[in-house]
Amino acid sequence: MLDHSFLLYGANGYTGELIARYAAGFGLRPILAGRNKQALEQLGDELKLPVRVFALDNKAAMQQALQEVSVVVNAAGPYDFTARQLVEACIAERRHYLDLNGDAIIYDMIRTYDDAAKDSGIMLLPGAGYDVVPTDCLALWLKQQMPDARSLKIAFAVLNSSLSRGTAINTVLKLGLPGLSRIDGKLVEEPVGKRGMYVRFPGMKKKIFTMSLPWGDLSTAYVSTGIPNIETYINIHKAAWLLLKGQGAYNWLLKTKLVRGIANRIVRSQSPGPDKATRDKTNTLIWAQVSNAKGATLTANMVVPEAYTLTAMAALLITQKVLNNEYKAGYQTPASAYGAALIMEIEGVKREIVAE
The missing domain is CATH 3.30.360.10 (Dihydrodipicolinate Reductase; domain 2)
Structure with missing residues (x-):
């Protein structure tokens, strides 16, 4: 497991690709993941990054991919269909979970996993981008x-x-x-x-x-x-x-x-x-x-x-912090985890x- 590596699910989407392209500037090396094999491999070849292809209903493949990292960034919306599966997998495998969701209902759903995340010693932080x-x-x-x-x-x-x-x-x-x-x-x-x-x-x-x-x-x-x-x-x-x-x-x-x-x-x-x-x-x-x-x-x-642009920068900044063991276990918001000054770290x- 590399301390500068994380799993980027939905890497072939518009925002996921931005995160992948900005990652090197933060000293990070994402593993590009998602369902679209062709798009992922094309991006992986261009950026010289590893690729993992799996759907979220393939629990064995998802579990295997999570073994390689300590942090997952979910960039695959709509989050109504992806958040719960990845949150539960991260809790089971003791991996930190971030996403780019902006839906209050999804935040409240993820918050119900607070105790389980604390028991696993991991952080669940949805909204790691412009939202919110x-x-x-x-x-x-x-x-x-x-x-x-x-x-x-x-x-x-x-x-x-x-x-x-x-x-x-x-x-x-x-x-x-x-x-x-x-x-x-x-x-x-x-x-x-x-x-x-x-x-x-x-x-x-x-x-x-x-x-x-x-x-x-x-x-x-x-x-x-x-x-x-x-x-x-x-x-x-x-x-x-x-x-x-x-x-x-x-x-x-x-x-x-x-x-x-x-x-x-x-x-x-x-x-x-x-x-x-x-x-x-x-x-x-x-x-x-x-x-x-x-x-x-x-x-x-x-x-x-x-x-x-802000979403990519904020998600990578927070990922960088988590990989440096700067996190609070359980459900967190950006401000509850890192304070009101977090946003001022972005140029x-x-x-x-x-x-x-």
């Missing part, structure tokens, strides 16, 4: 400065970029499903876009409209900060948000196999994700605000590299308190 490293660290940073905070709002804007094919496919699978918010410590279903607000993101002259959307922080920020009321928002054209207000009338249609099939075919016909030129010239903007029972508020802004990140 920067926002999780920002939430804890604000909580540290307002210990009595009772509410948290987080908004983000990804401008001049696009979704990866994998993220878009996951979005298709969620068409017509309800959104979420955290109210008094509990996840509560609500319509996607139930709330809208204008936000002044860092560096922007004008405020940008955002709408409520379920994001992983509804789970992770609650674990990291204990704040019982959490809302998450994303930038969107206000006209599109107004259209969503009538979603009750057509949500049934969005959930049909016909509509999802059409959307899926459209997604698969598009490019895998933003190219390097787009990633290099794009930043992701984050705004967050906490408030207490007295009505006092504290607001912060953060600028980070483009979302997919190009800026954060500040905003004057009210």
Whole structure:
């Protein structure tokens, strides 16, 4: 077992390939894994990296692959279909588990394995990428400065970029499903876009409209900060948000196999994700605000590299730490494991308190 080696499952996907290409810069050597033999071997030949081909329902092959490493990074979404299998395998084989998931429901599912992970002496840390490293660290940073905070709002804007094919496919699978918010410590279903607000993101002259959307922080920020009321928002054209207000009338249609099939075919016909030129010239903007029972508020802004670039860098940074035996056993969020300063270890990140 090499102390700079880890298993990268889903390495042939858009984000998995980015991680594989960035790994050498972190002194790491991933073993490329997944189901697509041709794509994996092509990438492995190019990067001079070993390849392991197996599906997650092949428990013998998965167990054999896990014997070679101490850390698994799951980059194979949708995580509804991959997280549980790999988490259980990692617990059984005493291997640390990281993933790039951004779904609050999946986070809460993985959290149920906390005791089992502690018994095995391993760490389970989903959300080791853009979902949710920067926002999780920002939430804890604000909580540290307002210990009595009772509410948290987080908004983000990804401008001049696009979704990866994998993220878009996951979005298709969620068409017509309800959104979420955290109210008094509990996840509560609500319509996607139930709330809208204008936000002044860092560096922007004008405020940008955002709408409520379920994001992983509804789970992770609650674990990291204990704040019982959490809302998450994303930038969107206000006209599109107004259209969503009538979603009750057509949500049934969005959930049909016909509509999802059409959307899926459209997604698969598009490019895998933003190219390097787009990633290099794009930043992701984050705004967050906490408030207490007295009505006092504290607001912060953060600028980070483009979302997919940040995902690769954050996942490799955390993998590097785990391989250096810097980890906490059990279920962890990025901030609970490594503190609010973790995100500041990534080049190009800026954060500040905003004057009210």
